[in-house]
Amino acid sequence: MPNLHRYIPMTEQDQADMLATIGVSDTEELFRDIPEAIRYRGTLPISSALDEWSLLEHMKELAGRNADTDRYKSFLGAGIYDHHLPVVINHMISRSEFYTAYTPYQPEISQGELQAIFEFQSYICMLTGMAVANASMYDGTTALAEAGALAAGATKRKQLVISRTVHPEAREMVLTMARGLNLEVVEVGYTNGVTDLDALKAAISTETAAVLIQSPNFFGAVEDLAAVEPIIHNVKGLFVVSTNPMSLGLLETPGKLGADICVGDAQPLGISMSLGGPTCGFFAVAEPLTRRMPGRIVGQTTDLDGKRGFVLTLQAREQHIRREKATSNICSNQALLALCASIYLSTMGRQGLVDVANLNLQKAHFAAEELKQHGFELAFNAPFFNEFVIKLPDGVSVKETNLKLLEAGYLGGYDLGLAYPELAGHMLIAVTEKRTRSEIESFVNRLEESVA
Amino acid sequence: MITMNTTSERENGAGKTDKALIFELSKPGRVAYSLPACDVPSKPADAYIPSSMLRQTPAELPEVYEVDVIRHYTELSRRNFGVDNGFYPLGSCTMKYNPKINEDTARFAGFAKIHPYQPEESIQGALELMYTLQNDLAALTGMDQVTLQPAAGAHGEWTGLMMIRAYHESRGERRTKVIVPDSSHGTNPASATVAGFETVTIKSNERGMVDLDALRAAVGSDTAALMLTNPSTLGLFEEQIVEIAQIIHEAGGLLYYDGANSNAIMGITRPGDMGFDVVHLNLHKTMSTPHGGGGPGAGPVGVKSKLIPFLPKPIVERSEDGSYYFDYDRPQSIGRVKAFYGNFGILVRAYTYIRTYGPEGLRRVSECAVLNANYMMARLAPYYEIPYPGVCKHEFVMSGRSLKANYGVRTLDVAKRLLDFGYHPPTIYFPLNVEECIMIEPTETESKETLDGFIDTMIQIAEEARTNPELVLNAPYGTVVRRLDEATAARKPVLNCSC
Numbered sequence: 001m002p003n004l005h006r007y008i009p010m011t012e013q014d015q016a017d018m019l020a021t022i023g024v025s026d027t028e029e030l031f032r033d034i035p036e037a038i039r040y041r042g043t044l045p046i047s048s049a050l051d052e053w054s055l056l057e058h059m060k061e062l063a064g065r066n067a068d069t070d071r072y073k074s075f076l077g078a079g080i081y082d083h084h085l086p087v088v089i090n091h092m093i094s095r096s097e098f099y100t101a102y103t104p105y106q107p108e109i110s111q112g113e114l115q116a117i118f119e120f121q122s123y124i125c126m127l128t129g130m131a132v133a134n135a136s137m138y139d140g141t142t143a144l145a146e147a148g149a150l151a152a153g154a155t156k157r158k159q160l161v162i163s164r165t166v167h168p169e170a171r172e173m174v175l176t177m178a179r180g181l182n183l184e185v186v187e188v189g190y191t192n193g194v195t196d197l198d199a200l201k202a203a204i205s206t207e208t209a210a211v212l213i214q215s216p217n218f219f220g221a222v223e224d225l226a227a228v229e230p231i232i233h234n235v236k237g238l239f240v241v242s243t244n245p246m247s248l249g250l251l252e253t254p255g256k257l258g259a260d261i262c263v264g265d266a267q268p269l270g271i272s273m274s275l276g277g278p279t280c281g282f283f284a285v286a287e288p289l290t291r292r293m294p295g296r297i298v299g300q301t302t303d304l305d306g307k308r309g310f311v312l313t314l315q316a317r318e319q320h321i322r323r324e325k326a327t328s329n330i331c332s333n334q335a336l337l338a339l340c341a342s343i344y345l346s347t348m349g350r351q352g353l354v355d356v357a358n359l360n361l362q363k364a365h366f367a368a369e370e371l372k373q374h375g376f377e378l379a380f381n382a383p384f385f386n387e388f389v390i391k392l393p394d395g396v397s398v399k400e401t402n403l404k405l406l407e408a409g410y411l412g413g414y415d416l417g418l419a420y421p422e423l424a425g426h427m428l429i430a431v432t433e434k435r436t437r438s439e440i441e442s443f444v445n446r447l448e449e450s451v452a
Numbered sequence: 453m454i455t456m457n458t459t460s461e462r463e464n465g466a467g468k469t470d471k472a473l474i475f476e477l478s479k480p481g482r483v484a485y486s487l488p489a490c491d492v493p494s495k496p497a498d499a500y501i502p503s504s505m506l507r508q509t510p511a512e513l514p515e516v517y518e519v520d521v522i523r524h525y526t527e528l529s530r531r532n533f534g535v536d537n538g539f540y541p542l543g544s545c546t547m548k549y550n551p552k553i554n555e556d557t558a559r560f561a562g563f564a565k566i567h568p569y570q571p572e573e574s575i576q577g578a579l580e581l582m583y584t585l586q587n588d589l590a591a592l593t594g595m596d597q598v599t600l601q602p603a604a605g606a607h608g609e610w611t612g613l614m615m616i617r618a619y620h621e622s623r624g625e626r627r628t629k630v631i632v633p634d635s636s637h638g639t640n641p642a643s644a645t646v647a648g649f650e651t652v653t654i655k656s657n658e659r660g661m662v663d664l665d666a667l668r669a670a671v672g673s674d675t676a677a678l679m680l681t682n683p684s685t686l687g688l689f690e691e692q693i694v695e696i697a698q699i700i701h702e703a704g705g706l707l708y709y710d711g712a713n714s715n716a717i718m719g720i721t722r723p724g725d726m727g728f729d730v731v732h733l734n735l736h737k738t739m740s741t742p743h744g745g746g747g748p749g750a751g752p753v754g755v756k757s758k759l760i761p762f763l764p765k766p767i768v769e770r771s772e773d774g775s776y777y778f779d780y781d782r783p784q785s786i787g788r789v790k791a792f793y794g795n796f797g798i799l800v801r802a803y804t805y806i807r808t809y810g811p812e813g814l815r816r817v818s819e820c821a822v823l824n825a826n827y828m829m830a831r832l833a834p835y836y837e838i839p840y841p842g843v844c845k846h847e848f849v850m851s852g853r854s855l856k857a858n859y860g861v862r863t864l865d866v867a868k869r870l871l872d873f874g875y876h877p878p879t880i881y882f883p884l885n886v887e888e889c890i891m892i893e894p895t896e897t898e899s900k901e902t903l904d905g906f907i908d909t910m911i912q913i914a915e916e917a918r919t920n921p922e923l924v925l926n927a928p929y930g931t932v933v934r935r936l937d938e939a940t941a942a943r944k945p946v947l948n949c950s951c
Contacts, residue, residue, distance in 0.1 A: 049810030063562025065577030100534030276568030276792025336744030
């Protein structure tokens, strides 16, 4: 029997019996509806099959050609962070009842996933201070773009104002989406590493659907959200805040500071870096915007016997019901990564989240101070969380510096010149709770040598 | 007043026992975390950040210890049903077995612990994997180039439509309409809206195929694209696809292939050869990557050469010296559709899957998927109405309208009764153009014994509907909760724990 494969149970006898039941003589007859002109009769020119052992060897070889953070010390952030992942997370998300299920369409046999999502929604509300959260988005950048789309729909206005301190890839994502929806996007510059509030005031008008601010922003700096809030609310636009959820262990909640929509990426909450994906976008709103939210939402209810249970709810917003009139086209989301975030927050608890955020704050500030001591200049002096910008000596290339650091066993910081021409020669450095004092000190020494 | 016991249950005041929320397990003073000590000089947070920007009270996260975390999520997992629990014939979702080797390889440190902004020199293995996967998916679909960036099928649809829009605009044409058949996935028209198009829905004919007259009537100089799933959501191969492509192309429109049903055609026919210009694949369907309880997926998009300039950036390329790099120099690109490079962890799984099969193996996957579906349809035909007889592809639809008319038993009730027998029900009430629709997709990874068991159960339920409809109407009986009050959930939403 050719074609035996460990994932396919079809025996020769099965095949003969099944064909007989159908009343055809061979499988080829089952494809008689496909015109011969478009049948593929060759052998696909794709990668060949490998046995299990050889495949593992091949994958190890590919993986081995990547510099991973088990072997290299990372000072790289810029949206994806090298945090410690509590070991319980992988054990729990490896429960195949979770990961081999699909969207919980049948609530009676999906209470585990539904409750997990309900708890995730609750966690996001607790962190952000917002009233309602959904079940997840693809990532923080698509969540921000969807926030812009929601704001345009809710205000019936066509202009989004976005700060240049928002992650450059998130701004690109907003631009792509805005082109689809025929929205105008106005960028506002920065001063001293935070949004230029005078420029923001000048850019905002009664045409503005929303202002999109990230805090901590791409440079790591904490934005003055309290100062932005009245500027946009005075013209009855919406205040959209993108945030790092770990920073909310210490920072005031966007909800309390007047955000109408709060989004972000949950990657810092127990999700592996995986070259940037999959991560998990979160999306939370003030109560009046509930029925405009994109994506799945889980609600609490009761069953016939009065027991508490959970269901997908408010589905009249969604594409499978509303088709072209839906609030969004999102269908699959990032449920398993939302579960990672929930398990992370369950593990950290009330004090752990404060502690881990504080460790990030302390170590990043220690690193900044060390760098200053070694003659490096900080580009900005706005308050920051776990990331900050240094200026390398004139004429020194960040790219070349990072290759030297790589040889020494470090992943150096992000090359800001890639996205901000005016910041060529500047490096964005992230320091998480994983970095020890001696690692930080060695890194600073290496960096100093590299630029000498 | 809420009372708790140690087995993570709670008495709900109505004499019933509910599974506790994690928040209800909290007891001040317990911890489940272990963090490094602060080995650097420490100052109060407000020494670094003005106190007006600091949180005044911590988030009220639960205080539990590690065993609570493990038991809570283990208990939740036991209240969930996945492919590893049993047969999951959810039509259009391709709930095939999720191979364990995929999970292992995606967790290799060299894949899971790498950063998107590392120097390209330090991620050559990852780039080679992506480059090879791009090429494999292009060959599989008959396309010229592939982007791996979209995170899901609907995301791929939107990406493809944005490219179609950019293509027309580059030719100085403003085309505003996207045509979809009435059997299409809801994401198709929703994606068209987000890409700035109007949707024109056309009826299917009595054989479930695109009605060519309706198509001709709908097509015009404003047609940007036709979106089609082939085989369709009815499980039928669009026999007139060549003519359909001709009609659209002659009008200057493009053809978009919704790849949700690709499990039927690998190595048998290719969208590119059918005349499609843009294709997305759902790696979480066809390529066996797990659905994750709703995600993450991956929705790579392939295009014919004329659309390559519009692909999202970056694309992985190979230089003459054999090294791999991200190509950002794409001036006509639609831009970015997601941060970084897509759901890389899912791409690792999909590549691993392709390499367990190779080209002949993937063809065998589709043959067995189609054989399984036709076998189920043949055996169920005497008991349930088959609106479109003949051969089906990887899935088929049945109608429960006679059960409803004769015994008052709806398709929903049949689905709920299936739960008592340990099956995940098929997709129900979709596609919308089949009354009381039941859509069954067995996939290739299920044995004849499994299919027979399910078929026998479906026959038994049809018999129960006839002899004892109340039994079916009140199902399920053996699940952790019974039918839930969805109306109240939507009318008076409780969307988070107010604790």
